[in-house]
Amino acid sequence: MLSVEMYPSLALGHQRVGDCYYREREPPAHMPLYPSSYDMAAGAMPSHLLAPPPAPSKPTCKGQQDSVKMELENGSLWKHFCSVGTEMIITKKGRRMFPQLRVKLSGLNPALRYILLLDMVAVDTSRYRFQGDTWQVVGGAEARLPDRVFIHPDSPATGAHWQSRSISFHRAKLTNNTLDTQGYIILHSLHRYQPRVHVIEARDVLRWGGGQHSFIFPETQFLTVTAYQNNKITELKIQSNPFAKGFREDGMNSKRQRDVRQKRKLNEPLDIGELPLDIGNVTQISLQLVDSSSILQSLIAMEMSVTMSLSTYNGTYLATPLESSSFAPATHPQSSSSYRSDPSIPQPSPTSTFNYPSMATTDYPSILSSSPTLPSSTTSPSLKQTSCTYTTLSISTSSSPKPLLSSTSFHSILPSNPQQGLLSPHTPTNTSFPSLPPPSCQPIQQNGALQAVPNSNQTPPLSVFNPTAYPYPNLPLSNVIQTTPPSLFNLSSHSTSQSHPVPSLPYSLSSHSTPLSYPFPSLPSSLSSCSSSVQNWTLPNVSSGSVHSAVSIPIPTQIQAPSVASSFTHPPSSLPNPVYQPSSCSAIPSVSVASFQPSASSHISPFSLTNHSLPPTTCPQNQTTTPSSYPPIAPTEIGSFSQFNSGAPYLPEMVLHHPSLLPPLDPSLSSCVSSSSSTTPPTLYPPFSSYPLRLCQDPRSSFPIPLRHMYRQHQHGHSHPQGSYLDMSGRAVF
DNA sequence: TCATCTAACACTTTTGAACAGG
DNA sequence: ACCTGTTCAAAAGTGTTAGATG
Numbered sequence: 001m002l003s004v005e006m007y008p009s010l011a012l013g014h015q016r017v018g019d020c021y022y023r024e025r026e027p028p029a030h031m032p033l034y035p036s037s038y039d040m041a042a043g044a045m046p047s048h049l050l051a052p053p054p055a056p057s058k059p060t061c062k063g064q065q066d067s068v069k070m071e072l073e074n075g076s077l078w079k080h081f082c083s084v085g086t087e088m089i090i091t092k093k094g095r096r097m098f099p100q101l102r103v104k105l106s107g108l109n110p111a112l113r114y115i116l117l118l119d120m121v122a123v124d125t126s127r128y129r130f131q132g133d134t135w136q137v138v139g140g141a142e143a144r145l146p147d148r149v150f151i152h153p154d155s156p157a158t159g160a161h162w163q164s165r166s167i168s169f170h171r172a173k174l175t176n177n178t179l180d181t182q183g184y185i186i187l188h189s190l191h192r193y194q195p196r197v198h199v200i201e202a203r204d205v206l207r208w209g210g211g212q213h214s215f216i217f218p219e220t221q222f223l224t225v226t227a228y229q230n231n232k233i234t235e236l237k238i239q240s241n242p243f244a245k246g247f248r249e250d251g252m253n254s255k256r257q258r259d260v261r262q263k264r265k266l267n268e269p270l271d272i273g274e275l276p277l278d279i280g281n282v283t284q285i286s287l288q289l290v291d292s293s294s295i296l297q298s299l300i301a302m303e304m305s306v307t308m309s310l311s312t313y314n315g316t317y318l319a320t321p322l323e324s325s326s327f328a329p330a331t332h333p334q335s336s337s338s339y340r341s342d343p344s345i346p347q348p349s350p351t352s353t354f355n356y357p358s359m360a361t362t363d364y365p366s367i368l369s370s371s372p373t374l375p376s377s378t379t380s381p382s383l384k385q386t387s388c389t390y391t392t393l394s395i396s397t398s399s400s401p402k403p404l405l406s407s408t409s410f411h412s413i414l415p416s417n418p419q420q421g422l423l424s425p426h427t428p429t430n431t432s433f434p435s436l437p438p439p440s441c442q443p444i445q446q447n448g449a450l451q452a453v454p455n456s457n458q459t460p461p462l463s464v465f466n467p468t469a470y471p472y473p474n475l476p477l478s479n480v481i482q483t484t485p486p487s488l489f490n491l492s493s494h495s496t497s498q499s500h501p502v503p504s505l506p507y508s509l510s511s512h513s514t515p516l517s518y519p520f521p522s523l524p525s526s527l528s529s530c531s532s533s534v535q536n537w538t539l540p541n542v543s544s545g546s547v548h549s550a551v552s553i554p555i556p557t558q559i560q561a562p563s564v565a566s567s568f569t570h571p572p573s574s575l576p577n578p579v580y581q582p583s584s585c586s587a588i589p590s591v592s593v594a595s596f597q598p599s600a601s602s603h604i605s606p607f608s609l610t611n612h613s614l615p616p617t618t619c620p621q622n623q624t625t626t627p628s629s630y631p632p633i634a635p636t637e638i639g640s641f642s643q644f645n646s647g648a649p650y651l652p653e654m655v656l657h658h659p660s661l662l663p664p665l666d667p668s669l670s671s672c673v674s675s676s677s678s679t680t681p682p683t684l685y686p687p688f689s690s691y692p693l694r695l696c697q698d699p700r701s702s703f704p705i706p707l708r709h710m711y712r713q714h715q716h717g718h719s720h721p722q723g724s725y726l727d728m729s730g731r732a733v734f
Numbered sequence: 735t736c737a738t739c740t741a742a743c744a745c746t747t748t749t750g751a752a753c754a755g756g
Numbered sequence: 757a758c759c760t761g762t763t764c765a766a767a768a769g770t771g772t773t774a775g776a777t778g
Contacts, residue, residue: 246745
């Protein structure tokens with residue numbers, strides 16, 4: 001983690017603010033949970049951390065940073081999930097996100113190095129329950145958890161590196177294990193979170209500075225669950241996640257196959273009487289295959305079935321007539337088991353196969369090429385045990401090379417099942433999902449790309465929105481708010497959102513009914529809605545110019561209390577229980593902090609936005625309090641979660657000072673940051689000894705070890721498969 | 735009793751080592 | 757010796773499900 005010593009405000013600053021925010025709120029039933037963490041820690045905070053941030057030492061390279069843009073590559077997929085209400089499984093051992101967060105960066109200085117971080121922001125202070133096909137608030141959120149950040153394994157890398165490829169955070173894992181020692185991002189189950197990506201300039205992993213840009217994509221909000229609640233989400237996941245391929249209708253782990261296995265288990269020992277029925281099924285399959293390639297595939301599959309069966313039950317079935325020998329073995333309890341246990345052998349299914357070609361081929365290119373295909377007749381051990389049945393069918397095998405099989409089966413069978421949803425990160429946004437309600441995040445851009453552009457050059461705030469990428473491009477905030485259905489989830493305790501349209505921000509972060517002051521200075525009003533839940537919020541410890549809107553805001557030299565006039569009226573819902581309605585998926589650029597100047601005591605850190613740059617908001621129904629209920633948060637109310645400090649299961653691990661692990665920056669760097677760092681190194685890059693950076697990838701190892709992977713490109717270090725994690729709260733991760 | 739969580743399970747994909755060939 | 761491509765087994769990632777937990 002980056003402690004306050006490294007970046008005083010890091011995680012703590014805004015988080016404390018956020019905590020204060022919670023505390024200051026009109027106390028809903030759940031409120032006591034939040035204040036505790038703050039209150040307990042408040043007293044433990046070093047005095048210098050409570051002091052207001054000093055003026056920024058110097059502005060950074062605005063021109064460069066302000067043009068940084070981030071685009072959500074698989075936005076269309078996210079929108080599909082968003083339209084239903086994205087759920088993310090969290091487990092003790094850690095679970096990856098799906099859809100994965102895949103973005104594309106532009107506007108970086110190709111020569112500068114950047115670190116990319118991913119963290120999760122609690123969207124509100126509510127706990128949810130899935131009831132009646134909708135998510136409803138059932139209470140207050142649980143106590144805050146250690147704030148962890150996933151460091152992209154490529155970090156730090158040059159701007160050229162980041163811009164030359166799509167950046168995927170698929171290795172980031174979510175867990176509900178509060179005692180997690182792996183450094184995974186810890187989340188509460190049944191809570192709402194908003195992923196956020198930070199782009200931070202860094203000379204190396206230990207010396208960050210220069211500027212930060214934070215991006216969020218509202219359609220990536222999700223609810224955490226330990227088991228899927230909404231069947232539609234389950235279907236979507238199965239359809240779009242290659243790892244869940246087996247659960248598709250044509251998969252080997254489909255409901256039908258599982259039922260068959262179950263039945264077989266129950267009927268053991270073998271009940272031969274079942275045979276005719278299964279034969280019929282297979283016959284039906286063959287009749288459904290209409291085109292030649294499909295027939296070819298089915299023949300091959302049958303052949304493989306036969307040969308596999310023959311290999312196992314040669315003595316039993318060899319003398320059987322072709323049809324019988326072809327089908328019977330496959331349905332034979334034991335032979336079927338043998339057949340099905342081999343994933344490399346496609347199994348004909350009454351529902352046909354390959355229902356989701358686009359996803360597999362685009363999102364996971366290796367699927368087609370590496371996915372199990374029919375083993376060639378020459379390599380299949382079963383085929384070597386040739387029988388009369390095999391020789392009859394071998395013709396098709398020999399004439400159907402693997403590529404042909406793969407490709408033809410995809411393209412030829414697919415049309416026969418047009419109703420099957422093709423869900424892929426690259427599937428056009430407008431791909432229809434018949435089984436799902438029409439996405440409510442309309443209009444949806446064709447490619448689903450969303451861009452959040454941190455400011456620069458006084459670009460009009462809304463200009464950062466890609467008109468084609470945003471459902472509400474160039475829409476004044478107020479308009480967005482008034483016209484946007486409640487964010488990502490249903491809001492309908494008694495009724496659906498359709499009957500009860502609840503005005504909300506596209507960002508779904510706020511539903512206050514009164515004017516709000518944006519927590520960050522110079523934030524365009526259009527963006528203030530993103531964090532409108534914070535009222536009259538004064539940023540403590542925000543170094544000047546360190547915080548500005550992600551969109552088109554010149555870096556101020558001195559941070560001021562939120563001056564954004566982002567006030568709007570947000571009619572409170574009268575519903576007693578908010579229910580999220582998957583709906584609006586407008587993209588809202590997050591706050592971007594540029595040119596922050598880390599200092600030992602009072603500068604805002606890149607992570608100072610954590611969790612509360614997007615202040616949690618309660619659901620409209622819960623927001624019975626008025627803005628006045630949330631008095632300005634005193635900058636001094638900064639603390640740490642004392643409950644995590646000592647005595648907690650987290651062991652502190654300090655980062656020792658050691659030389660940079662990276663080769664020197666390219667002398668040709670023309671970056672202002674580079675130059676500024678040379679002129680004011682102490683400011684931009686304080687001594688390491690003052691950086692209690694805690695990398696949680698391998699918490700028990702010495703610090704350099706978890707860093708090695710970050711430099712593997714330069715030093716051939718070993719890369720941890722899961723990337724790196726940062727505990728931003730100053731707590732050890734175990 | 736109920737909602738929620740956990741671990742085992744079967745399946746699929748990914749990963750990396752081993753190997754062969756140029 | 758080096759590079760590239762292939763193969764294969766192990767590891768890891770899925771949703772499902774039954775049972776445990778509070």
